[in-house]
Amino acid sequence: MIIKLYNTLTREVEPLTPLRKEYVAMYSCGPTVYNYVHIGNLRAFVMTDVIQRVLKAIGGYNVRWVMNITDIDDKIIHDSAAGSNVWQEEMGASSSDAKQNLRAFTRFYEDEFLKDIVSVGLDINHFYKMPRATEYIGEMQELIRAIVKNKFAYISDGSVYFDVTAYEKSYAYGRLFQIDRENFREGVRIDADEYDRENVSDFALWKGKKPGEPFWEFEIEGQQLPGRPGWHIECSAMSHAILGLPIDIHTGGVDLRFPHHEDELAQCCGGYGVSDQSSFWVHNEHLEVEGKKMSKSLGNFFTLRDLIKLGIDPIDLRFALLLAHYRSKLNFTFESLKAAAASRKRIQEFIWDVISVSNGTSTDGVKNESESVSAPSFQYLKKAAEALADDIHTPRALAELNTFVGSVSIGELSAQSASAILSEMKIFNEVFGVWTFSPHSAIEVPTEIVLLAEKRWEARKMKNWSESDRLRDEIANRGWTVMDGKDSYELEPRQ
RNA sequence: GGUCCCGUGGUAGAGUGGCUAUACAGAGCUCUGCAAAAGCUCGUACAUCGGUUCAAAUCCGGUCGGGACCUCCA
Numbered sequence: 001m002i003i004k005l006y007n008t009l010t011r012e013v014e015p016l017t018p019l020r021k022e023y024v025a026m027y028s029c030g031p032t033v034y035n036y037v038h039i040g041n042l043r044a045f046v047m048t049d050v051i052q053r054v055l056k057a058i059g060g061y062n063v064r065w066v067m068n069i070t071d072i073d074d075k076i077i078h079d080s081a082a083g084s085n086v087w088q089e090e091m092g093a094s095s096s097d098a099k100q101n102l103r104a105f106t107r108f109y110e111d112e113f114l115k116d117i118v119s120v121g122l123d124i125n126h127f128y129k130m131p132r133a134t135e136y137i138g139e140m141q142e143l144i145r146a147i148v149k150n151k152f153a154y155i156s157d158g159s160v161y162f163d164v165t166a167y168e169k170s171y172a173y174g175r176l177f178q179i180d181r182e183n184f185r186e187g188v189r190i191d192a193d194e195y196d197r198e199n200v201s202d203f204a205l206w207k208g209k210k211p212g213e214p215f216w217e218f219e220i221e222g223q224q225l226p227g228r229p230g231w232h233i234e235c236s237a238m239s240h241a242i243l244g245l246p247i248d249i250h251t252g253g254v255d256l257r258f259p260h261h262e263d264e265l266a267q268c269c270g271g272y273g274v275s276d277q278s279s280f281w282v283h284n285e286h287l288e289v290e291g292k293k294m295s296k297s298l299g300n301f302f303t304l305r306d307l308i309k310l311g312i313d314p315i316d317l318r319f320a321l322l323l324a325h326y327r328s329k330l331n332f333t334f335e336s337l338k339a340a341a342a343s344r345k346r347i348q349e350f351i352w353d354v355i356s357v358s359n360g361t362s363t364d365g366v367k368n369e370s371e372s373v374s375a376p377s378f379q380y381l382k383k384a385a386e387a388l389a390d391d392i393h394t395p396r397a398l399a400e401l402n403t404f405v406g407s408v409s410i411g412e413l414s415a416q417s418a419s420a421i422l423s424e425m426k427i428f429n430e431v432f433g434v435w436t437f438s439p440h441s442a443i444e445v446p447t448e449i450v451l452l453a454e455k456r457w458e459a460r461k462m463k464n465w466s467e468s469d470r471l472r473d474e475i476a477n478r479g480w481t482v483m484d485g486k487d488s489y490e491l492e493p494r495q
Numbered sequence: 496g497g498u499c500c501c502g503u504g505g506u507a508g509a510g511u512g513g514c515u516a517u518a519c520a521g522a523g524c525u526c527u528g529c530a531a532a533a534g535c536u537c538g539u540a541c542a543u544c545g546g547u548u549c550a551a552a553u554c555c556g557g558u559c560g561g562g563a564c565c566u567c568c569a
Contacts, residue, residue: 029569037569044569073567177564178498203566231567253569260567285500286569291561323518324508329501329562336507339519346518349533395509399517406517409534465528472530483531490532 001389003059005051005249006327008176008257008281013391016059018248019279023062024055025243027278029235029252029260030067030130033109034075036303039317039332040287040294042120046318047284047326047392048251049122050431054388057430064128066242068235069113071106071132072228077213080105098214103134116304119314120321121433129242133234137216140229140237143271144205145220152270156197158208158225162266164201171269176281177258203263204230232263239264240272250278254285284326291331302332316341319434322394344434347401351425352440353410358418359439376417380404381424388431401428445491449480453491456482 003016018024028048031037037045048067055061079086080101087094091108094101110132118124144160147153152167153160164173197204208227209215215226239247245268252261261281268277286293289300304314320340324330380400387396408421422437429435456471472482476494483490
């Protein structure tokens with residue numbers, strides 16, 4: 001199926017036509033590893049994960065998916081410096097070697113990041129590569145030399161800056177984000193950078209070393225400029241080195257449109273001479289909590305571990321994130337998270353019911369193929385797939401999936417229809433990744449509970465209702481629910 | 496100061512001129528000794544004011560409210 005995506009470059013939903021026959025090249029801006037990711041960050045990673053899954057499962061493409069790890073930037077340098085008050089014991093001993101501290105610090109948060117994204121359903125094997133910025137310093141320096149050589153950058157006071165004014169004479173600047181430089185807001189942020197650049201719209205490609213900071217040697221135009229890369233240069237250099245330019249899809253949060261992506265694009269055009277870094281630029285909207293931007297001061301700031309502490313299953317968070325379209329703001333509330341969990345469970349129960357029909361263990365009875373059974377309404381699934389192909393419309397797809405589930409009567413299914421449903425549902429789960437297709441494993445029930453339940457079943461058979469109800473209460477007090485069937489009962493942990 | 500987005504039922508969230516979104520929660524019913532689970536049914540929601548139109552949640556304008564971005568934040 002043709003996949004359509006909203007492209008920030010054209011501000012339109014466009015059909016994707018991959019540039020290469022063999023695979024779709026996709027680059028996602030990854031985390032800056034200086035802290036635990038929060039649920040807003042996770043939305044971006046889940047979104048980008050679902051895009052690549054749709055490309056594979058619905059589009060039928062091979063995908064080379066790259067996500068970078070930013071392990072060098074101002075905050076990292078600050079927080080990993082010797083004597084930092086945010087240094088964690090697990091990072092090991094802080095030393096006098098700034099580079100070594102930086103490495104210990106970032107590796108710690110990189111590991112935590114990987115754990116977190118796996119928790120919310122990403123599969124590390126899906127990545128073609130997860131490059132660290134510090135491992136591509138050479139490529140970045142090469143790109144910077146090329147940009148300087150092309151006269152789109154200048155050296156000033158030990159640093160290298162991109163010259164937007166010069167660049168604009170040959171290329172368009174502001175393709176992803178129309179900036180209005182006449183009306184730059186007055187404020188401290190513009191002057192926050194202590195480095196010397198000629199124009200406020202210029203940005204650093206290379207930042208000269210400051211005392212105590214980690215640095216890399218850099219020779220350019222016969223000068224020695226020890227220092228470190230600017231923020232934007234890594235993504236330009238790594239997308240070029242690993243995937244080759246132009247790529248098909250570049251993703252990130254809306255806030256990255258400007259300056260990060262705009263500057264990446266300018267660096268690629270100005271340095272590599274390509275006309276585009278990427279055909280598609282896809283940006284996800286932010287997540288809000290109780291209608292407000294997440295912020296620590298408002299007390300509505302959550303990391304994944306905060307939610308896990310509250311007893312929330314990370315996969316329910318994944319599902320809750322997919323309940324909204326990626327280009328809409330998502331209002332995260334605990335009530336909606338609870339609703340998401342119940343909704344996910346509903347489909348999971350359906351899958352388990354269908355599995356029991358397909359393997360003949362259903363207690364509802366299985367129909368023969370010859371018996372006139374109503375065929376499952378597969379048109380809903382077709383619509384669901386179309387919704388995914390249409391700019392990754394997960395909420396519409398889930399609505400169709402729910403309608404499909406509601407249209408199927410388990411008791412009317414043949415084993416063959418059940419198998420057909422399962423193979424269809426598996427395709428959707430390749431995208432959503434929130435359900436399991438293993439048979440409903442019997443949860444281990446403690447012997448004492450089983451004994452009580454057996455006793456109750458006997459009492460019930462004798463129509464001794466008061467004893468039966470007493471035992472049910474006792475079982476309930478110990479955390480289990482009894483559900484009576486026709487010839488047997490089931491035990492489930494109480495919710 | 497500039498640019499832009501949004502305001503849908505208790506909650507979340509689709510829908511962009513006339514046709515049931517969907518899910519969760521809630522109410523009623525069926526089943527059940529009673530429950531639980533499951534199934535069925537239901538609610539007459541589109542911030543507000545005005546305009547366009549045979550017809551507006553949907554288009555246009557005003558108002559109110561929320562939010563984002565405007566140099567390193569996903």
